[in-house]
Amino acid sequence: MAHHHRRRGWELSAREVTPEPLFLDRRRFLAAMGLGVLTAAGLASGAEAASLATFKQTFEGLKALKAARNPRFAVAQAPTPEHIPAQYNNFYEFSTDKDDVWELAAALPTDPWRVEVAGLVARPRTFDVDELLRNMALEERIYRFRCVEAWAMVVPWVGFPFKALLDRVQPLSGAKYVRFTTFMEPKVAPRQRPQRWFPVSEPWPYTEGLTMAEAMSELALLTFGSYGHILPKQHGAPIRLIVPWKYGYKNIKSIVKIELTDRQPATFWNTLAPDEYGFESNVDPAVPHPRWSQAFERDIGTRERRPTLYLNGYEAQVGQLYRKA
Numbered sequence: 001m002a003h004h005h006r007r008r009g010w011e012l013s014a015r016e017v018t019p020e021p022l023f024l025d026r027r028r029f030l031a032a033m034g035l036g037v038l039t040a041a042g043l044a045s046g047a048e049a050a051s052l053a054t055f056k057q058t059f060e061g062l063k064a065l066k067a068a069r070n071p072r073f074a075v076a077q078a079p080t081p082e083h084i085p086a087q088y089n090n091f092y093e094f095s096t097d098k099d100d101v102w103e104l105a106a107a108l109p110t111d112p113w114r115v116e117v118a119g120l121v122a123r124p125r126t127f128d129v130d131e132l133l134r135n136m137a138l139e140e141r142i143y144r145f146r147c148v149e150a151w152a153m154v155v156p157w158v159g160f161p162f163k164a165l166l167d168r169v170q171p172l173s174g175a176k177y178v179r180f181t182t183f184m185e186p187k188v189a190p191r192q193r194p195q196r197w198f199p200v201s202e203p204w205p206y207t208e209g210l211t212m213a214e215a216m217s218e219l220a221l222l223t224f225g226s227y228g229h230i231l232p233k234q235h236g237a238p239i240r241l242i243v244p245w246k247y248g249y250k251n252i253k254s255i256v257k258i259e260l261t262d263r264q265p266a267t268f269w270n271t272l273a274p275d276e277y278g279f280e281s282n283v284d285p286a287v288p289h290p291r292w293s294q295a296f297e298r299d300i301g302t303r304e305r306r307p308t309l310y311l312n313g314y315e316a317q318v319g320q321l322y323r324k325a
């Protein structure tokens with residue numbers, strides 16, 4: 001389909017950053033061609049029906065992960081229906097096509113999983129995700145989420161504040177930054193293999209970073225679940241970071257290593273395209289991306305276009321980190 005582009009995130013023009021979730025897309029496309037009277041079942045081609053069935057199976061095996069909702073983190077809107085973000089993913093280890101990620105990420109083994117915490121801490125150690133799930137106080141928080149490509153969603157995440165992990169390893173006073181690293185598994189993640197047609201070599205594994213002050217913020221959530229069950233692989237199972245006042249790419253998935261450092265770490269997108277993706281990367285309607293405006297966003301569930309909020313609406317929680325004296 002013409003609008004079902006096959007280009008990379010940073011090649012999008014302003015017009016193309018509008019999200020088009022896969023099967024809503026097709027219905028609209030067919031409706032536009034005058035086939036709108038057909039039922040949803042009638043629209044599905046054999047291949048599409050098989051794909052939908054496989055998609056449903058990816059949810060059936062997910063263990064429940066329930067936690068009391070923390071009412072301090074609520075959003076006026078209802079959460080985005082789960083099947084929409086579940087097949088509209090940025091996870092470049094697997095694909096640059098958002099609608100292909102859920103299927104490819106199924107190949108990633110995520111149980112058991114260990115996370116090493118190292119660097120400037122008094123008690124470096126490796127945690128088992130199962131141990132964290134047993135011993136840490138989990139909560140559910142509904143957060144707004146805003147990708148730099150100008151699409152947005154609302155998701156109920158399950159996890160615990162990142163600060164609670166820091167408390168267990170005791171940061172040293174020299175620690176100024178936190179560096180996060182995703183797995184490196186070229187056997188299961190096709191784009192971690194050398195890319196014959198790709199113009200530049202990408203700095204795998206994916207890395208991200210925060211300042212210590214940001215990492216200590218109550219908003220920074222180490223996340224293990226969404227929508228009441230463990231994270232589906234396409235969302236970064238079994239452990240990812242959610243920092244809702246920053247653009248989506250700071251929300252690093254499938255973390256294997258966390259290091260405290262005294263200098264600002266290199267990050268994936270900042271290394272690849274420093275003019276377009278900064279280290280701080282706070283959501284800000286007044287700071288356009290070099291190739292498109294950030295003044296508005298499109299909700300991938302409701303399809304509503306609405307103004308972008310400074311710090312994605314979280315100024316009360318983190319605004320003081322960025323206020324100039």
Ligand SMILES: Nc1nc2c(c(=O)[nH]1)N[C@H]1C(S)=C(S)[C@@H](COP(=O)(O)O)O[C@H]1N2
Nearest residue numbers: 089090091092147182206235248249251253
């Ligand atoms: N390891 C890794 N983490 C990543 C990415 C990625 O490509 N690899 N993409 C980021 C981007 S650009 C976004 S918008 C979010 C998307 O998260 P979602 O697919 O769970 O909605 O994940 C972020 N975390």
Ligand SMILES: [Mo]
Nearest residue numbers: 147148248249
């Ligand atoms: Mo993103």
